[in-house]
Amino acid sequence: MKEQPKIIQLEEKDIPEAWYNVLPDLPKPLEPPLHPATREPIKPDDLAPIFPMGLIEQEVSQERYIDIPGEVLDIYRIWRPTPFIRATRLEQYLQTPARIYYKNEGVSPAGSHKPNTAVAQAYYNKKEGVRKLTTETGAGQWGSALAMACNFFGLELQVFMVRSSFHQKPYRRVLMETWGAKVQPSPSEMTEAGRKVLEKDPDTPGSLGIAISEAIELAVQGDDVKYSLGSVLNHVLLHQTVIGLEAKKAFELVGDFPDMVIGCVGGGSNFGGTALPFVVDRLQGKDIRLIAVEPTSCPTLTGGRFEYDFGDTAEMTPLLLMYTLGHEFVPPPSHAGGLRYHGDAPIISLLVKEGVMEARAYHQVEVFEAAVTFSRTEGIIPAPETSHAIKAVIDEAVKCRESGESKCIFFNFSGHGLLDLAAYDEYLSGRLSDV
Numbered sequence: 097m098k099e100q101p102k103i104i105q106l107e108e109k110d111i112p113e114a115w116y117n118v119l120p121d122l123p124k125p126l127e128p129p130l131h132p133a134t135r136e137p138i139k140p141d142d143l144a145p146i147f148p149m150g151l152i153e154q155e156v157s158q159e160r161y162i163d164i165p166g167e168v169l170d171i172y173r174i175w176r177p178t179p180f181i182r183a184t185r186l187e188q189y190l191q192t193p194a195r196i197y198y199k200n201e202g203v204s205p206a207g208s209h210k211p212n213t214a215v216a217q218a219y220y221n222k223k224e225g226v227r228k229l230t231t232e233t234g235a236g237q238w239g240s241a242l243a244m245a246c247n248f249f250g251l252e253l254q255v256f257m258v259r260s261s262f263h264q265k266p267y268r269r270v271l272m273e274t275w276g277a278k279v280q281p282s283p284s285e286m287t288e289a290g291r292k293v294l295e296k297d298p299d300t301p302g303s304l305g306i307a308i309s310e311a312i313e314l315a316v317q318g319d320d321v322k323y324s325l326g327s328v329l330n331h332v333l334l335h336q337t338v339i340g341l342e343a344k345k346a347f348e349l350v351g352d353f354p355d356m357v358i359g360c361v362g363g364g365s366n367f368g369g370t371a372l373p374f375v376v377d378r379l380q381g382k383d384i385r386l387i388a389v390e391p392t393s394c395p396t397l398t399g400g401r402f403e404y405d406f407g408d409t410a411e412m413t414p415l416l417l418m419y420t421l422g423h424e425f426v427p428p429p430s431h432a433g434g435l436r437y438h439g440d441a442p443i444i445s446l447l448v449k450e451g452v453m454e455a456r457a458y459h460q461v462e463v464f465e466a467a468v469t470f471s472r473t474e475g476i477i478p479a480p481e482t483s484h485a486i487k488a489v490i491d492e493a494v495k496c497r498e499s500g501e502s503k504c505i506f507f508n509f510s511g512h513g514l515l516d517l518a519a520y521d522e523y524l525s526g527r528l529s530d531v
């Protein structure tokens with residue numbers, strides 16, 4: 097292979113003009129979501145109080161490509177295409193014959209991949225006359241991404257932020273408020289769902305499941321108020337496919353192709369967005385492994401059951417067929433706040449169940465060790481969530497060193513860790529333990 101540049105920087109014209117929808121290419125159709133009261137398959141109208149029609153249509157669309165609206169592309173241009181980087185210094189440090197590439201989604205203004213869907217969701221809501229959105233956020237990445245997007249489209253935003261993260265990560269709240277959003281620690285006294293949890297357990301660290309209940313409760317109370325979800329649903333994974341589509345273009349430019357695609361999984365959106373465009377290659381017989389990485393403290397894919405479950409704690413959302421730890425599961429506080437969700441995207445769950453994707457889990461301390469190795473070789477400081485993917489990449493690269501095989505490993509760098517330095521401080525001073 098000829099000498100490669102360190103960064104393959106695509107041009108603005110290389111930003112995809114359509115998202116890739118995996119639904120028509122799945123090995124089996126997805127089972128429909130069920131209505132929380134009747135347990136019958138839900139109809140699009142059932143979702144209308146919480147989502148705009150534009151997104152509901154995408155949720156069930158069988159079109160393989162869906163055009164990205166010009167207004168959304170205009171905002172994508174602020175940070176897309178994202179850099180596609182060869183991790184040469186990490187390769188040298190590990191003395192591995194493996195070729196390691198990553199897509200840096202940490203260059204978005206909010207610091208993660210999440211604006212890819214936040215901007216699209218704000219657009220469709222605005223187009224249908226919505227005035228205000230509500231949402232939940234874990235570590236604050238989703239809340240800040242949506243705050244930025246709502247700001248661009250002139251929408252109000254109320255964020256319920258999981259309490260443990262609200263206190264651990266005050267700067268993300270400031271980020272959200274700078275972009276004009278209102279932020280409330282969850283569980284809160286603002287909603288029935290929040291008050292119920294606080295009554296039972298006043299010291300609860302909170303969870304995404306509880307925060308979702310609060311956000312939905314508020315959204316259904318107003319006609320021009322809707323709810324926005326940052327992961328899990330089909331339309332969210334759809335919007336994130338700009339990551340994998342740009343990566344495929346970059347791989348073409350360098351004349352390489354991945355043997356492995358790796359990503360961390362909270363609800364499955366960044367991994368989905370990265371790996372779904374490669375599913376067809378695998379289904380057509382290419383030898384390519386798609387590896388989802390999660391924390392052992394919230395082992396949805398590796399330790400959960402594949403069954404219908406609610407998306408939230410108060411049982412207000414439709415039931416989704418997915419891997420789940422149970423909707424009442426409250427994961428222990430960890431620094432990978434974005435990976436603390438009891439369920440997983442139905443698309444990712446199905447593909448793992450069918451053996452198209454595989455999953456593994458790592459402990460917190462080994463993940464931070466990988467994060468520091470990456471920071472000291474490639475220079476960029478990863479988010480704790482992202483570091484789960486990096487741990488898997490390092491393990492696979494070390495296997496290549498031992499076997500002498502030169503595999504091509506591609507992973508998604510889902511976000512930077514510059515607002516997670518308290519976690520690094522704990523690790524570096526030896527105070528961090530496995531949860």
Ligand SMILES: *Cc1c(COP(=O)(O)O)cnc(C)c1O
Pocket residue numbers: 208209210237238326327328360361362363364365366367434435479481482510511512
């Ligand atoms: C939110 C987040 C995740 C996890 O969410 P997914 O929907 O699984 O992608 C991973 N990495 C970062 C940096 C995040 O902000």
